[in-house]
Amino acid sequence: MKTRRLLELLTVLLFCAILLYGFQIVRLTKSPYLPTYYQYENLEHISYGNDSGYMPDIQRDMPTNLLDIIMSKIGNTQLLVRLLPPLIGLINIMLLFFIVSRFAKESDTKIYLLSVLLSPVFLYYHVTYNNYSLGLTFALAGAYLLMSSLHLLAMISLILSFLVSPDSYITIFIIIIMLYSQYNSKKNIIMASMLLLLAIAIASVSGLASFRPPSVHYALKTTIFDLGALPGFGIFHILLSGIGIIRSWREKEHHILNYIIFLILAIMASINKSYMIYLDIILCYFCGYAIAYFINSQWESSLLRTYVTTLIMCGILFSGASFLTYLSRSDPNDKEMTGLRWLSMQEGGGNILTHYTYGGLIRVIAKKTPYIDTNYVDSSRDKLKLYETNRIFGSRDMKEVISFLEKNNIRYIMITEEMKHGLVWTKDEDGMLLLLQNTIRFAKVYDYLGTEIYLFIPIATR
Amino acid sequence: MKPQHLILAGIFLLSVIVRTMAAASSEYFTSDTSYSALRQIEHIAETGRPLINDSLSYGGRIHILMPAYYYLLSATTLVFPGILAMKLVANLLASTIIIATYLLAYKLSKNNNVALACAFLSSIIPLYIAETINDIDAIAIVLPGSIFILYLFLSLEDNNRVLFTLVPLSLIVILTSASSLIVLFCLLAFIVICYLENIPIKRVQKEFIFFFFFFFFWSIFLIYKYAFQILGFSLIWQNTPSAIMDTYFKNIDLAQSASSIGPLLLLFGLSTIFTYLFRKKSKNAYAMISLFFISISMFWLRLVNAELGIVFIAESTILLFAIFIMDLYEYIIKTKLERHSVLILIGIFLLAVGWPLSASAQSVLDSLADAPTEKEISAFVWIKNTLPEDAVIMSPATSGNLITYFSSRKNIIDRDFLMVTDVDRRYEDVTKFYNVKIKVEAISILEKYGSEYVIATNEREKEIVDSNICMIKLFESSVNVYQLNTSLCSLKRI
Incomplete structure (x- = not known):
């Protein structure tokens, strides 16, 4: 029996390894760059810890966590950021296998793991470098150790989870309360604790006086991968988890904690994307529940059963496959990188003005300081720089633009094709683009493969 | 062959013959959208794949479409090439509504005469005729397909083997048009009504609904997800420019839809709905009530195009009429009027048929009168033979698809709005061009789209373009072709 379980585990791990490392190989054959700009932001964190003399003019809050600090002490970071996430993915799948095996049937365990493995959120966090996947590892290890009554080790693991991924602290409370419920019959205390967490979650949202619910289209576009969110849940996962919740409602007494956790994580994920990886785990639980229902329940027509299960499997497979395909083709690309390398060869200080998504690239590749980057957008409360940038990009007022550039010590302005086609502007002469092309204070110093770099000439030089 | 089947075959053949003869009287299709469909069909016949990257429409755009209907018609063109053969096939498909209605009406009434009467009524739905007689429109599959699906779905009650027909048919209907959403909602509404009325539903029927739901969702999502990323919820309204949307539904209201099938039929339908919602119970009747309510709701919420919504309302009314007439018959035979029951029913049928019959005859005439003439098309052919290949017209x-089909030149706008991000701006510009007499504005619009050539299709447009001294008339006919005199009137020069 044990050998069979071991074989099952090895099969799951092999599948996981093929998926995650296979992706890295495919990506390397298509592009030498890491997928997504966000990874370059993360690389920047590492290099910040690596070299204290690096860019001394940067005065800002740098989000630092245990993983980045460790990584900064190890050489050859580029190779490591490709190898480490899939390895963490393998460990997480293994831990999930052990945990789920404790309470689910053998066949259901495989369904659940398959649903996790093909989930776009899980894939995203385990093929790109980030601290959240390791935070999940320690959280899962903590849960498993608590289940095995190894309390001290479990606590250490949960503390490590907090150190690696500090902004997902609520998850640790959830794990502790959930496991406490296994050993304690005082359901009222457990429920009260969960409701307290729910209240904290709601307060996190409502506490922000300026919080306004986004439009449905925007919410869908930033939540569902298939509609453009990165990271985002697969539409089939959401659909099936909805069916799973409806089906499980008949045994709601058994699932009440899951529902509340789901609710808490959904609220937290709506304001902090780092919770998505945890929400994904519970979403996949309900998704697996629905799939198991379709497979295990009695069907009057075997033909329809075959068709429906095939459709569901195709939907989930398609979701995972299309996500990996999308990510393997994602930016940055040669056009941007060539421009950035050219920029890195330019001497002199000054900041670079461009869209914030290129901020990490500017630091890591061009070795210059961007005026704004994703870290700022994610961490700043007032987002003043984002507001200012948008205003300046849309402005044709010469005085306003020049005063802004001088005030913020901007030396270069980098414009990419994406910025000109929807990311910032839609027409060739929109906003600041008109000024760049028609004012002597700007000199186009680079124009290659759609990327343009303008030098802002201060009055003294002129 | 049973007599009722002979009569049914007679009605079907009569419909096909009348339709085809009427369609054959015009060399061209009535609607310009048929030519967009024709380009797809010809492209599939040539390459085996639909035309996705279109270099002519809107000066270059991508098409997103449900391909089944185009594949079906392109397969027929391989066997019977030519426009006439395509018209025949389209009318043949559209006429299958007669058979579908007969089967479903028979299931509802268990009476051959009533089923035949309904089959006849379905053959003369005015808007359905107008949309399908001389055009290529997916409605010719969606409506009969949906009625067949409902018939087979209700037949699942007695026999699971119908699944072998039901499943492939569902695939075809779903892959023909996203409007098959009507069927999905109808099935879901049916479950809800049965649940509220405490009527058990056979397990296999629920399983079929699961299948239909997943396949619909899967295919729609696969095909339209990119469109949703770009257009958001305006995808539901096919990205129709707001200026058109504002007037489009104003012109077609529920009263008009009622008049399309006749007030008497609608009254009978409503009476049946009232009876079965509050007095009697019947699973089959609930399926029809679901279809009626879903058609109305989707029409009201503009989730389907107006014509399709009205046609579905009309069809569901006819099917409710089948139930009404049987109930009436059962009532009459219990009264002193029993001896005259047949006469009364025939009288009611004649009263009910009068309105749609006259309206459908008018529809045939209108549809054929709206078809472009040889003279009009000659201008587009002239453009193809004379103007440079990279010309933007x-x-x-309403003429955009004629330019891409007959002239093989780029247009600025046509009536396939999906996936065009600046459709509102283009529509506004084109409308402004044909409405302003100010030279500078007109030229700036032309320069904006890189166009030097203009067509004017009616007297008002001709008057506007003629009044512009910068336009040189190149071709004069029912449709005039003009060229911008760039040496005299370039915007830079002005």
């Missing part, structure tokens, strides 16, 4: 949206 300014035309109203």
